[in-house]
Amino acid sequence: SAVISQKPSRDICQRGTSLTIQCQVDSQVTMMFWYRQQPGQSLTLIATANQGSEATYESGFVIDKFPISRPNLTFSTLTVSNMSPEDSSIYLCSVRGTADQPQHFGDGTRLSIL
Amino acid sequence: AQSVTQLGSHVSVSEGALVLLRCNYSSSVPPYLFWYVQYPNQGLQLLLKYTTGATLVKGINGFEAEFKKSETSFHLTKPSAHMSDAAEYFCAVSTGGGADGLTFGKGTHLIIQP
Numbered sequence: 001s002a003v004i005s006q007k008p009s010r011d012i013c014q015r016g017t018s019l020t021i022q023c024q025v026d027s028q029v030t031m032m033f034w035y036r037q038q039p040g041q042s043l044t045l046i047a048t049a050n051q052g053s054e055a056t057y058e059s060g061f062v063i064d065k066f067p068i069s070r071p072n073l074t075f076s077t078l079t080v081s082n083m084s085p086e087d088s089s090i091y092l093c094s095v096r097g098t099a100d101q102p103q104h105f106g107d108g109t110r111l112s113i114l
Numbered sequence: 115a116q117s118v119t120q121l122g123s124h125v126s127v128s129e130g131a132l133v134l135l136r137c138n139y140s141s142s143v144p145p146y147l148f149w150y151v152q153y154p155n156q157g158l159q160l161l162l163k164y165t166t167g168a169t170l171v172k173g174i175n176g177f178e179a180e181f182k183k184s185e186t187s188f189h190l191t192k193p194s195a196h197m198s199d200a201a202e203y204f205c206a207v208s209t210g211g212g213a214d215g216l217t218f219g220k221g222t223h224l225i226i227q228p
Contacts, residue, residue, distance in 0.1 A: 001160075033215050033216075035215075041220070041221075042204060042218045042219060042220045042221050043158075043204070043216070043218045044218075045215035045216065045217070048215060058215070092157060092158070094158075094216075099146075099208075099214065100146065100165040100166070102148055102160045102163045103148075103160075103215075103216055104160065105150075105157040105158040105159075106157055107156060107157040108156075108157050110155075
């Protein structure tokens with residue numbers, strides 16, 4: 001399976017600032033996704049990162065808060081904007097080939113907001 | 115829309131005993147089903163998947179799961195628990211659409227008693 005690298009692995013940020021998380025894959029992949037895992041909770045899909053076009057956001061997530069880029073088939077970024085303590089979560093990138101293939105996850109970015 | 119219910123937020127078994135983690139799903143179309151494991155401070159690792167074909171699927175680390183359409187279930191089992199199996203387990207579903215993300219259950223924390 002693909003090797004997925006997320007940076008940073010963890011960060012502590014101040015309220016009101018923004019952080020960009022990077023997801024790099026060692027091979028071209030069809031689909032890339034971003035998920036959020038709040039403390040002690042399950043994973044929730046934020047958006048599908050579309051190569052060369054705007055991301056597709058799930059209900060409850062908006063582009064102004066979570067802008068996403070995907071300039072090519074191996075790289076994507078998620079920005080968490082104007083952060084508040086409620087944004088403290090693990091943010092995970094996942095990748096997938098065709099629809100019948102499973103998603104594979106990066107190790108996640110552990111974000112704490114003070 | 116699809117959903118996943120995992121019965122039991124915590125399951126405790128003795129080392130060497132049978133592991134049974136329950137997952138029921140709801141989907142308006144034939145689902146693709148997955149089990150993932152998350153060890154502390156790590157990302158998600160795929161245990162096994164069901165897309166089509168044989169309803170009993172075998173995964174890594176001795177785990178297996180059976181897709182039962184009539185019961186809308188996809189329970190995870192392992193004949194003999196090891197201490198190293200202690201982790202968080204997530205059941206997930208997708209509808210197999212080209213741009214489909216995953217819908218996760220709330221997770222089950224597996225505790226192995228010595």
